[in-house]
Amino acid sequence: MRFETKVIHVGEEPDFREGGAGDVVVPIHLSTTFARLRVDEPTAGYEYSRTSNPTRDALEARLAALENAEFALAFSSGMAAETILCLSVLRPGDHVVTFDDLYGGTRRLFDRVLRSSTGVEFSYVDARSHENVRAALRDNTKLIWLETPTNPIMKLCDIKAIAEIAKERGIVTAVDNTFMSPFFQKPLDHGADVVVHSTSKYLNGHSDSIGGAIMVSDEKLYRALKFSQNSVGAILSPFDSYLLLRGIKTLAVRMRAHEENARLIAEHLESHPKVERVFYPGLQSHQQHELAKRQTSGHGGMLSFEIRGGLREAKSFLEHLELFALAESLGGVESLIEHPALMTHASIPRAEREKVGVGDNLIRISAGIESAEDLIEDLDAAFGHVA
Numbered sequence: 001m002r003f004e005t006k007v008i009h010v011g012e013e014p015d016f017r018e019g020g021a022g023d024v025v026v027p028i029h030l031s032t033t034f035a036r037l038r039v040d041e042p043t044a045g046y047e048y049s050r051t052s053n054p055t056r057d058a059l060e061a062r063l064a065a066l067e068n069a070e071f072a073l074a075f076s077s078g079m080a081a082e083t084i085l086c087l088s089v090l091r092p093g094d095h096v097v098t099f100d101d102l103y104g105g106t107r108r109l110f111d112r113v114l115r116s117s118t119g120v121e122f123s124y125v126d127a128r129s130h131e132n133v134r135a136a137l138r139d140n141t142k143l144i145w146l147e148t149p150t151n152p153i154m155k156l157c158d159i160k161a162i163a164e165i166a167k168e169r170g171i172v173t174a175v176d177n178t179f180m181s182p183f184f185q186k187p188l189d190h191g192a193d194v195v196v197h198s199t200s201k202y203l204n205g206h207s208d209s210i211g212g213a214i215m216v217s218d219e220k221l222y223r224a225l226k227f228s229q230n231s232v233g234a235i236l237s238p239f240d241s242y243l244l245l246r247g248i249k250t251l252a253v254r255m256r257a258h259e260e261n262a263r264l265i266a267e268h269l270e271s272h273p274k275v276e277r278v279f280y281p282g283l284q285s286h287q288q289h290e291l292a293k294r295q296t297s298g299h300g301g302m303l304s305f306e307i308r309g310g311l312r313e314a315k316s317f318l319e320h321l322e323l324f325a326l327a328e329s330l331g332g333v334e335s336l337i338e339h340p341a342l343m344t345h346a347s348i349p350r351a352e353r354e355k356v357g358v359g360d361n362l363i364r365i366s367a368g369i370e371s372a373e374d375l376i377e378d379l380d381a382a383f384g385h386v387a
Helices: 003-009 054-066 078-089 104-118 130-136 157-170 219-232 238-248 250-269 291-297 312-318 349-358 374-384
Strands: 071-076 094-097 121-125 141-147 173-176 194-198 212-216 274-281 302-307 336-338 362-366
Touching: 003 054, 003 250, 054 071, 054 212, 054 238, 071 078, 071 219, 078 104, 078 141, 078 173, 078 194, 078 212, 104 238, 104 336, 121 130, 130 157, 141 157, 157 173, 212 219, 250 274, 250 302, 250 374, 302 312, 312 362, 312 374
Parallel strands: 094 121, 094 141, 141 173, 173 194
Antiparallel strands: 071 212, 194 212, 274 302, 302 362, 336 362
16 A cells, blocks of 8 residues: 555444444544453453543554554654663663764753663754764663754755664664654665654644654563653543544655755755755755665655844844744744744753754744745745845
């Protein structure tokens, strides 16, 4: 079954069994608990919605199919998914190797929650070179955590090369695939063990549902994740599961439109006199453009750029936009724009931010699916307010 068909049909096959209504859309099962006829036999396998729920099960079947995984779990947020993965894989004193450029919330979880509460150690490396990853490994390394492209500098890493290094040592490789979505990149196909998503972004696509997901093919790892999720209670609600099922149906057509707009915006910004640099893997000027072509089937809707000047110029530009919403998050049908140093990555100390390139003049764009011409006109009008 091809991707465009999977996003519509997997998990929502009409139920023609006796008593089934043949629903084309899976019902929202709001019940918290499920009655049973026999004391020792849950009816239809359901006991309590924290453990499993028919609507969430339908969603998880679709999520697994999109990443070519055997199993999937839907969480209350992307950060909940990351936390459960760490709780399931890591123990006090373990070590993690991760990209030096990461979403600020992930870095905050690693440095200010897990490091202090569990004693887990983290090494941040420039994973654009897989040899840097190899060099950072220790005897107690249990997890390699990757973003590709990274948030917000759009750096890439070679998933296949890093996964091969990890497998030699029995280390779990996890990839946050939020920026690319399964439409453009499938990390499990390149050897990764775990794929993580903030489903609030491209998978849902409409900025109206917070959620997260983990996709795996190893059953032992899946059982550990499922146990931790049930124990902690970090599950996606039935209504949010319904919203996500609905949003995913248009993922393929949305991602094509996101990519087209991002490419046009990136090309325009690259030639703009008030822009220093543009970070978009789809540009030939991107240092890892060839890796992007080899590892992904497209380049996505995310890009960043450095405006000429500093914080004053960045603020003036951002506060004069009309169509772009100045807001955190990404992946919705509407275009969003933000200032990483003051918004999504503000929890990272300034010195650490600047070390990886997140300066005061960096701006991140999530290209929506509006008219590209209107978006470019909005950008140009805002540039007109920058001295």
